[in-house]
Amino acid sequence: MIIHSKLPRVGTTIFTVMSGLATEHKAINLGQGFPDFPMSEELTGLVSQAMRDGYNQYSPMPGWMPLKESIAEKAHFLYGAALDPAAEITITPGGTYALYSALTAILEPGDEVIVFEPAYDSYIPNIEINGAKPILIPLVYPDYHIDWEAVKEAITDRTKAIMINTPHNPTGAVIREEDIQQLRSVVEGRNIFIISDEVYEHLIFDEIPHLSLLRYPDLFQRSFVCFSFGKTYNCTGWKLGYCIAPAPLMKEFVKVHQFNCFSCFTPAQVALAAFLKQKEAYLSLSSFMQQKRDYFIKLMEPTRFDLLTSHGSYFICAQYDRISDEGDMDFAVRITKEYGVAVIPVSAFYQSGKDDRVVRFCFSKKEETLETAAGRLLKL
Ligand code: PMP
Ligand code: GLN
Numbered sequence: 001m002i003i004h005s006k007l008p009r010v011g012t013t014i015f016t017v018m019s020g021l022a023t024e025h026k027a028i029n030l031g032q033g034f035p036d037f038p039m040s041e042e043l044t045g046l047v048s049q050a051m052r053d054g055y056n057q058y059s060p061m062p063g064w065m066p067l068k069e070s071i072a073e074k075a076h077f078l079y080g081a082a083l084d085p086a087a088e089i090t091i092t093p094g095g096t097y098a099l100y101s102a103l104t105a106i107l108e109p110g111d112e113v114i115v116f117e118p119a120y121d122s123y124i125p126n127i128e129i130n131g132a133k134p135i136l137i138p139l140v141y142p143d144y145h146i147d148w149e150a151v152k153e154a155i156t157d158r159t160k161a162i163m164i165n166t167p168h169n170p171t172g173a174v175i176r177e178e179d180i181q182q183l184r185s186v187v188e189g190r191n192i193f194i195i196s197d198e199v200y201e202h203l204i205f206d207e208i209p210h211l212s213l214l215r216y217p218d219l220f221q222r223s224f225v226c227f228s229f230g231k232t233y234n235c236t237g238w239k240l241g242y243c244i245a246p247a248p249l250m251k252e253f254v255k256v257h258q259f260n261c262f263s264c265f266t267p268a269q270v271a272l273a274a275f276l277k278q279k280e281a282y283l284s285l286s287s288f289m290q291q292k293r294d295y296f297i298k299l300m301e302p303t304r305f306d307l308l309t310s311h312g313s314y315f316i317c318a319q320y321d322r323i324s325d326e327g328d329m330d331f332a333v334r335i336t337k338e339y340g341v342a343v344i345p346v347s348a349f350y351q352s353g354k355d356d357r358v359v360r361f362c363f364s365k366k367e368e369t370l371e372t373a374a375g376r377l378l379k380l
Contacts (some may be wrong), residue, residue, distance in 0.1 A: 010125050014348035015368045021333065022342035031332075031342040033169070033314055035364045039234040040281065046271035055270045061258050063091030063242065064269035071242060071277035077279070078201075081214040087247040090257055091240070091264050095199040095228035098243040100126045101260065102195050102224035103161070105252040107132040111160035113195075116146060118349030120169050120197065132160065134351075141356055142308050144173040148182040155186060162187070165197040166211065166310025167204050170349055170360040174204060174311045175211050184219060193249070194219060198243070199228035202282050204312040205290040214244060221246050224253065229272060231314075232282055234364075240268055254310060289314055289364065290317075296363040301375035314364035317346060322356045322379050329356050340375045 018031035029036075062068070068085035075081040084088060092098040098123065107113070109131030115123050116139050127134045137150050151162070162183070166175040187194065196213040204210045213223045224245040230236035245253055275281065293310060300307055304323045310316040324331055328345035336342040343359040363370060 006129055007125050011374065013121055014344055015121075018332065018336065018342050021336045025337050026338065027336045027340040027342045028364065028369060028376070029342045030361045030363070030373055031336075031344045031365065031372070033362045034236040035234045035314075036369055037234065037366050040275075041277050043233055043235075043271060043281075046275055047267045050267035050270035053270075055266050057266065059091075059266040059269055061263050062086075062254055063089065063264065064266065066241075066273035067091060067269045067276070070273050071244070074276055074279075074282075075212075075214050075244065078210075079212045079214040081212075081220070083214075083244060083246075088250050089242055089244050090250060090254055091242050091269060092226075092257065093240040093241070093261050093264050094230065094239040095197065095226050096122050097239075098224075098226035098241050098260065099123070099163075099195060099197055101253055101256045102226065102243060102245070103127060103132075104130055104256045104276055105224075105249070106193050107160060110158060112156060112158045113160060114151060114154055114162040116163070116165070117351065117354070118144075118170055118346055119163075120165060121349060123163055124351060133158075135159070136351055138350075138354070139173065144168065144171040146175075146179055146182070148179075148186070150368045151182070151186055155192075159190070159192055160196055163197065164213070167200040169200065169313050170315050170344065170346055171308070171317055172310025172313045172315055174208055176208075177211065180211055180216060180219070184216075187219070187222060192222065194223040196223055196225045198225055199231045200313040201227065202232050202285040202288055203289050203314055205293060206311055209323040209339060210310055210312075222247060222249075229268075232285065233272075234274075238265075238268055240264055240272075242376075274370075291365075292363045292365070292370070295367060296361065296370050296374070299370055300377065303374065303377045304338045304380060305351065305377065308358070314362055315360050316363060317360050318360050319356070319358050320380075325357070328357055328359055331357075332359055335377075335380065339376045341376050 015032040022029040068089040072083040072085040107130035111132040115134045228241035251363045305318040310315045332345040346358040347355040
């Protein structure tokens with residue numbers, strides 16, 4: 001049989017590659033982003049309870065209504081958004097799926113989508129599989145801010161959407177009010193959608209507010225805003241998230257969703273409907289994770305890595321040009337094998353393979369994991 005690949009340039013994701021290598025070489029995995037500490041026992045207890053209480057059949061296609069109501073309450077409390085939970089929220093199997101469904105709902109062949117690089121690795125294949133074209137704009141190294149002049153120059157009649165990710169993976173950069181003003185001036189009067197990846201909404205440090213697009217009614221009316229419970233509650237393996245969009249946009253999103261996943265794991269939705277009401281559980285995440293970031297920075301000080309700034313996510317990038325002039329992929333593979341610490345080469349987030357000799361570390365780990373890893377990296 002001959003299969004004409006719809007994604008001929010796509011290989012295996014860097015997360016799978018580096019996690020595989022970490023397992024093979026028994027390395028500490030600071031590559032793929034996931035916590036190595038336990039999630040809330042109260043939340044796992046609520047899931048077990050929901051199963052025992054008989055919530056084991058399909059939930060409604062767009063999601064369990066009490067959960068959607070809790071999400072709407074939270075969005076109102078945090079961002080002042082007045083949402084209709086029935087028409088504007090859909091529960092999805094993870095944030096990645098929400099992004100894919102949003103793109104699939106709006107894209108037609110030939111459309112262009114503005115993507116900032118380094119870009120989370122699912123964005124470009126998600127655009128291309130829909131027959132659309134990513135228009136790549138580099139974030140400005142080393143603080144990875146958006147070059148809005150470049151965005152303005154890249155806009156054409158075919159521009160269908162702009163993808164935003166704040167806090168940003170892999171760099172930890174965050175969007176500020178000036179960016180919101182610029183974004184507004186770019187899209188105003190044009191039929192351009194915004195896909196806003198806000199899976200790290202609660203992982204933002206240094207007292208910087210998270211500028212969710214839910215805060216801005218004029219921008220929200222053209223936005224699909226995507227979230228992940230995996231990041232908020234330290235349970236990436238749950239693959240549960242949601243998309244928020246105004247009703248006419250959500251109507252199209254749901255058409256894609258209903259014939260793809262249809263509905264998500266019911267017991268977790270029942271549990272989260274109650275757990276989401278505990279504000280402290282999500283509000284405490286930023287200081288908890290900031291402590292980990294700061295501890296990792298301190299541990300890495302005596303090494304020859306030069307850490308870049310991270311204001312959010314659970315990642316921090318580092319230059320290693322005082323250690324080696326190898327390409328970042330070779331370097332990442334070598335330190336996994338020889339020093340027992342897996343990292344992600346940042347060139348994997350560029351279509352061109354642009355290599356600034358930067359690797360990404362995940363610091364969402366127990367203190368002892370970070371200590372052991374830093375001890376090994378000190379030998380480099
Ligand atoms: N977007 C970004 C930027 C991410 O880092 C992740 C984490 N995997 C996701 C989306 C997807 O989240 P999920 O695991 O819920 O699909
Ligand atoms: N978001 C995680 C990261 O950036 C990984 C997700 C995945 O493995 N697909 O590391």
